[in-house]
Amino acid sequence: MDLAGSLTALRSALDDVRLPLDLPDAAQATASARQIVAQLDDYVLPRLVDLDAPLLAVVGGSTGAGKSTLVNSLIGRVVSQPGVIRPTTRSPVLVHNPEDERWFANDRILPGLVRSRVASNADQALHLVAEPTLPPGLAILDAPDIDSVVEENRALASQLLDAADLWLFITSAARYADAVPWEFLQTAADRGASVAVVLDRVPPAAVGVVPTDLGKMMTERGLAEAPLFAVPETVVDDLGLLPDAAVAAIRTYLATLAADKSARERVVLRTLDGAVSSVAGRAPQVADAVDAQADVRDQLASDATKSFAEASRAVSVQSADGTLLRGEVLSRWHDYVGSSDLLRSLDSQVSRIRDRIQGFLTGSVQRGEQVGVAAAGGLEALILEEGTAAAERATSAWQGNPAGRQILRTHPELTRPSEVFAEAAARTIREWQSDVLHLVGEEGKGKRSAARIAAYGVNGLGAALMLVIFFQTGGLTGAEGGVAIGTSVLAQRLLESVFGDEAVRRLARTAKSELDARVEGLMASELVRYSRALDALPIDREQAVVLRSAIAGVEAAHLASAPGASSGGAGTRPELVGREEPPQLAAPQTRVQLNSVADAQGAEYVEAELVNDEEERG
Template sequence: MTAEAEATDRLLTDLTALRTTVQDLRLPLDLPGAEQHRRTARRLVDHLDDYLLPRVRQMGAPLLAVVGGSTGAGKSTLVNSLVGTEVTASGVLRPTTRSPVLVHHPDDTAWFATDRILPTLPRVTGRDAQGRALRLVPHPDVPRGLALLDAPDIDSVVEENRELGEELLGAADLWVFVTTAARYADAVPWDLLAAAARRRAVVTVVLNRVDPPARTAVAADLGRMLTENGLPEARLVTVAEAPLTDGRLPRAAVAELEAWLRAVVGDGAAREQVVHRTVAGAVEDLLATVPVLASAVDEHVAHAGRLRSQLHEAYGDARDRVEAATSDGTLLRGEVLARWQEFVGTGELFRAIEARVSTARDRVTAFLRGRPAPEPVAEAISSGLVDLVVDAADRAAERTAAAWRADPAGARLVEGLRLTRASGDLRGRVAEQVRAWQRGVLDLVASEGADKRSTARFLSFGVNALGATLMVVIFASTGGLTTAEVGVAGGTAVLAQRLLEAVFGDEAVRRLTRVAHADLVARFGRLLDDEARRFATVVDALDLTPAAGERLRAAAHQVADGSAWLGAVVELPPVLSGPGDRADDVRTEPAPEESGLRRWWRSLWEG
């Protein structure tokens, strides 16, 4: 295998990898410019599929000359005149070209009958083909190694025709751009010619139906515009206004263009130059676009990260609020405090505990016999905890939804979703977790009492009472209470603390309190995480990969390194270059000196 063949194989591999990377890009958020970036990504994939990959895969395939241009410029008439017979429909009704027509030599049929190029277009034959299909017409008067493709109008009133016309021009080895004296300054053609300039495409501009007296002035102006728009090497061919015979121009009218096309395929060196130049230009244009797409991907990833941060901040604050409220005395208000006071009485139990420690257990035990059951205390605690968590979840949902809706991209994500409040079933799920937690508290108390033989008799009837007392101790710090509440809550804290210490000892009480509170916080944390997941799922569905931008850059670097050998071929051979019919006073600037794709890519990247 020759060195060039090895280089071509490497380029094909690198381009295929880049195509996969671009195809996998996700740009899902409605950020400024996002739709344009999505179109750019689709355009790159289409250009790789339609031209670059098939051309690099088979560098020796016939050249494709796409004949494109404005509505009514005479493209179909020009193709028919070059072939010498009617192979594509022309007429006064617009749009005329229903399906693109590809005319080729019969010996080249195998190159175009498959989906080697333009794979999304099915192949058809017959004159009545319409829509997105490629009509193949073999004809012996077309030179071997060359195909002419009559494309739809680039400024057609039918959007599908416009898009198809641009797609076909992107698949061209040669551009034959047809315009008229009345239409050559239109904006749409120059947008496409700008793309040709970026790709360093080999372009011939046909100025059709020119009135001979105006030829010099119009050609001079068009030549100037070509130079100013980055196409100094584009050949300009003028075709004088002439009567049609059987719908075709006189052979002499298209002789110059015909000779130019035959010269391209008839000169092996010229043909190779055309292929290398067009491939190099297409790769160069591809690589110039990659940094923009990579930055766009980074922006989407970063924006999704900001949405996640807003979500995490809101629900993180909710978890902090719940944790604080279950330890700073907030819950010892209202119903919980009332039920506790009913359970322990006024000061009788406190005075019992104030007695000497040696008799405290007996005094407490005697006092608690016949007191109201502790279940109302547990129920009040449960109700307070449920309200606390649901309120925190409601606030977090409202805060997150408000933050996202203030962001156009975030607003689109939650559009139509009911996320401004907590889940409808959250209250029931919280109540279930509270009940499970309370059972766990009773198990802790029972387990601790079982280890102390001296408390066995007391525990035989006091587990529920001690469990309710432990719950009060967990919530009984005065850190979050107002001045008026400190006395009441402080007494409550002392009472509950002394009772448990009298039974279990101070170290055991601290341990039980710590374990039970940690369990409660963990249960509520999981519930809030489930609530936050409603928002997180929306972001997860964006399927954004944090390293996508870097992967795209790395794939482009591989292409740049592997295609550097193409950059050495930049100058058009004499048979293809020159001003053609440009006026003598229109100077053609020389093409800028090139130094290879590798150096170009690195300078672009570093700049």
Template sequence: MTEPTAVPPREAVVEDGLLQGLSGLAAAVVATPLVLEVPGVDRDRALQREVSEQLGDYVVPRLENIGAPLLVVVGGSTGAGKSTLVNSIVGRRVTATGVLRPTTRTPVLVHHPADTEWFRSGRILPEVARTGSNSRRANTIRQVACSTLWPGIAVLDAPDFDSIDETNREMAEQLLGAADLWLFVTSAARYADQVPWDYLRRAADRDASIAVVLDRTSDEALVEVRRHLARMLSEHGLSDVALFSVPESTPDSEGVLPPSDVEQVVTWLHVLADDEAQRRAIVLKTLQGAILHDIESSRQLEGALTRQVDAAAQLRQDVESVYLGAHSDLMTAATDGTMLRGEVLARWQDFVGSGEIFRKLERTVGSWRDRLFKRKPTSPEEVEEAALSGLHLMILDRAERAAEEVARAWDGSEAGRALLDRQRGLDRASRDVRVRAERIAREWRESVFDLVAEQGADKKTKARALSLGVNAAGVTLMVVVFAGTAGLTGAELGIAGGTAAAGQAVLNAVFGDQAVRALAEQAGQDLSRRLEDLLESEADRFLDLLPDPVALETSQWQLEAAIAAVDKPRGRRSR
């Protein structure tokens, strides 16, 4: 085992524009929207948090201040003796020790008084609050100035890697990401545990500066355990780390071990404090490894964001295709004769009279009115109500089916299921859709009547329109739209036959062929717009749960540009 080695000079890490580029990368990573529950998103979010914290807590502030005091973070498993080691390095109790776990509830940062301003300024770990006492608040560090420590170096007692408290584990990971040097503490009983080796493997991936302390080991086991631990470190690519041993002994009332037990560790740290060049080498090694790691991790986040974009696009397509289809279905049913069935057809036939009239049609307006409306067992208002009721029910039924279809499509993906669970009731149309569908039918009726009244105000058609009546003409125009026979003339009209064709013939006689075609087209377009508005609002219940596609595209571009700004050839690590 050897001490951490030096790295290329400062210029290999710090160059023009790099600080600005990494600041931009940090902002882009934080803003990356990983909001959909796609497969693997928990891993993606953990990576995002790791990269954003390391860039913001360590890389950017450290680049701004290469010569600032060295931060040594002491980490390890539960019961490894981290707090006792910190007290022993300092020479007095600064952090709590004991048998209750976790002992380290609030991380403790110990530094020389001369370095107080650097650590109090928040340049390192800017989002973590400083306090002078123990605190159970999240994101809090207890900061202690101690003259028995040396200027130029600080020691931070971190929570356990394997703490039963999730907040402690997260804090430990964040603190290790902000370390210039990891002082990893383990014991004869815990050195082979999987959790700490996961952290060490990740440290190796980052080329972080590491030293290992084998603590609480009996004299009988020391040689064998140290040899095995050294072999394990080598197998994990950590053969060049400094390895120290602290024998098993009892601390005094201050929680401090005998000076001779920690002499190796204390002497090494003291030398680092006095040797600015060596501190700088450690900082640059860790910093360069962190930068390369964060760039590579950001590229992984690009893939994560692409998965978000693809999932959002598919979910959006599910919604849009269903509701576009619903609109098409409704307009087809409203204009292909489907509406002229059942009650509507019966009322219309009663209104216009018996079938005998259709065999004796005459061309004059008077004959049309006298013959078609001579018998009125049913008023136009009754036909109108039957038509409105049919239209209302048809809209309501299609809106319900559309909601079911989208919910079924979304249920086929993990992201869709999560959104459906978050917003219950999406598999049914909105609660007010019944009222809105009825309003659409009645407002469309009023619009049709207004069209007829406006057309009938022309001097040439006023008398004929008045003789027919606005209600009768309006109902007839609704039937023409429902039948889809607008524009049929001559032989085509004769071929179409039936009551709807007769209705168009009546309107042709009153307003003229061209005007009737225009009226029917306007009425149909108006109904289409109203249905589109309703269905769009129904679709929005789903779409509002999805990330904005423009924002996703912008985030993709920003992350890609931020990576490109810093991912220039700078001696990348070989794998």
């Protein structure tokens, strides 16, 4: 894939990224993704398609640095209205030669800005000014303040600088060391953008100090090759324009770029190359942020899953260790069997006492049903207790995670069991008891024990099977354990007198498995609420895979289009050449018109050792 195609694929992948969780890197990664998409739309992709389009020099800087005054002075008339009330420049102004109107009147670059032929205060309007004295091949854009008190202005200034072939960055002698301007300049240096710096309002007493100090700072920060122009502190005329001599060197520099196609191409390709490298270098952060979002989502899902898995395990254990053989269950069972007399009548030969057991139970079918009701009540209480505990554990785990707290704020209902949980638990138990009675009924079909089953009642035998299940593991000890053992033994002997010991063991295993499965299904129905909350988040780990693949494609295509790579393929760019040397300051008496190429090329230069001292620049 060629460079334009690979960048388009990367743009599409970045545009799809959503980072909904408030993780530490989410805001920065989201901003980076949006900024990269905007830069690709505003500058990189359009410039790749039209390398011969006019060079766009964006004039940026701090509030009150004199951007509009400089632009007006370079043009020779007021095209961008400066102001004394901050923020000054709001709607950006783009000045172009009438012959170049087709390059800027449509949405080829900066497609998000509405074109206007009149001045506007709208922050999403681009004021186009046709200026015949500006040479073809060059356009100048006056951007809002980079440190404006209006957030939209700052964002627009950053967007416009990202769309520049050349940053014409203005700072003042009083504020050249401020942090905000240097943040932008450092960004330009890091991205390899073409930059020229204008030091405005230099007092006569500081001419020998400030430009030199700024030059050192530029060298230390990777901008040694960027041209540096000093504009002296001076009086403006009635139109607010600087004297021609004060801006002559800047005029000459821009006029030379407009007249010299190869010089203009060097500036464009340097910025374009730096922009592509920057895009490929910043995009992995977004892929990492997608992975981080997916990791946290998976952790939250795991926390909730473990909480409800523990609830299922706890119910499974406590429904088999004798915990449920107490209270109402024992009372109803004793009423059913008359346990004291019956226990004394039991011995190891179960077959010899079946008739005696039957005698105790005859006429007690209704009491057998009451045992089942009591067993259901105890089991229901256990399930509700563990379901509530599971919701509390999940909430506690999520509260310990910033992303979990964010979701709980949106879904406070997750801090407690669902409104239908109690009803669902009761239904689950009823269905399980129905399973138990069905097992008992099916086991007795066609056997001689059918008469005894009829005498005891399916409900009574089903209740006995439940009690056997409730003491499968025998976890209780002491007096309470003794009662549970006696109850379980009696229930098992009763069942063995009807079905035989092997059948009883099989029935118990089957009924317990079905109970565990139904409880797991019930807890899963509660867990699904947490899963839905997580699934509703627009997080897709596959996006990170797609992003990294697109980044690799850009890097490969960029490398293939680099100097020395085999040429002829789609997307191959002209070979980059060395960076331009900073032009020297023009003599005060020299006047160079931007629309006069001959004058620009013939301008006389004087030595400016304070600004261009080769030894100072390393």
